[in-house]
Amino acid sequence: MRVRLILSEVFTGLRRNASMVISVVLVTFVSLTFVGAAMLIQMQIGKMRDYWVERAQVSVVMCREDSTVPTCANGVATQEQLDTVAERLASPALSDIVRDVRYESADEAYQNLLDLYGDEYKDYVTPAQLGETYWVGLIDPGKGDVITEAFQGMEGVEAVKNQMQYLEPLFSALTVATYIAVGIAVLMLVAAVLLIATTIRLSAYARRREVGIMRLVGASNSFIQTPFILEGVFAAFIGSLLAGVAIVLGVHFGVGQYLHDRVTFITDWVDVKDAAIVIPVIVVLGLVLAALSAGFAIRRWLRA
Incomplete structure (x- = not known):
């Protein structure tokens, strides 16, 4: 009631x-x-x-023919410089930071560009303009600055780019x-x-x-x-x-x-x-x- x-x-x-x-x-x-x-x-x-964040990588871009930065004064990165970068990436000092490393040659970068944007770019871009790159996957993406500090200013390295800075x-x-x-x-x-x-x-x-x-x-x-x-x-x-x-x-x-x-x-x-x-x-x-x-x-x- x-x-x-x-x-x-x-x-x-x-x-x-x-x-x-x-x-x-x-x-x-x-x-x-x-x-x-x-x-x-x-x-x-x-x-x-x-x-x-899981897929973000740090790219270590090696010197090309037309690079103008001081670390590329001698032109294209030599094989010795490439090996030095690879050895440092595989060193114990970076083992807690680096998850995996993928090397991309100039020809591979050129082909990936054509696959992504089409064959019309053949007339405007050459493999030499792209150069070689080490793509570094990180265990902790927040520690990308460590890779930047380790390779920035190194002979044969044109630039170190952290994809997280764009995201x-x-x-x-x-x-x-x-x-x-x-x-x-x-x-x-x-x-x-x-x-x-x-x-x-x-x-x-x-x-x-x-x-x-x-x-x-x-x-x-x-x-x-x-x-x-x-x-x-x-x-x-x-x-x-x-x-x-x-x-x-x-x-x-x-x-x-x-x-x-x-x-x-x-x-x-x-x-x-x-x-x-x-x-x-x-x-x-x-x-x-x-x-x-x-x-x-x-x-x-x-x-x-």
Whole structure:
């Protein structure tokens, strides 16, 4: 009987304040969608970082005919200089850093370029312009500077290039995008909390006679507050579910069927399994914020 009475009050409040409830649902939906999107972006950054960091290499580029750096004053790297670099890469001093080494001759580099960009580059590039390179895989990609320090300025070495230095700006830009999404989500969540509190106060004011009667007959504050809190929680729950649906659709269609086929340099994308991790988080977040804001609002109104 008590539960039935509380639920009756809840649905009465929802019916009387339908427009405000719809506003709460929409604001909660938009804000939690941003929260979920921010979480998925961060997951995607993590997947990309793990993928590329594992494959990132340091290249030790040997001198070519047209090299102009001081270490290449004698022209093309000699066999002795090539052997010196190979021996140092295989030395015990670098055994804890170097995972594997692949030597790429000028002819191999030239053929790889043609395979990648097409035969039209035959008229513009020659093997001598590419030179020889040692591609060094690292056990810990964060220690690429050790390889740079070991070979930078060495006779016969034109340059030492760490691929991670080209990837970090991309990760930084994506992280900034995440922060922007989080900032928008926080603003929307604040708006949702304020809107829920306002809705509860209006609902309480519209039913002030019923509240007064319940007080006269000895109803406890918790009994009076419960229907109002449940109204806010119900509206936030609907908004959370809509946000969950939007996230699943976005991942399935936006990522799985659109981006996956068009952005080919990313091979590991977030999927529905990742969305399944995000959805419970945003639902719980929506319910907790709604319960807290509604409870605070109705307690202040009852004390007034």
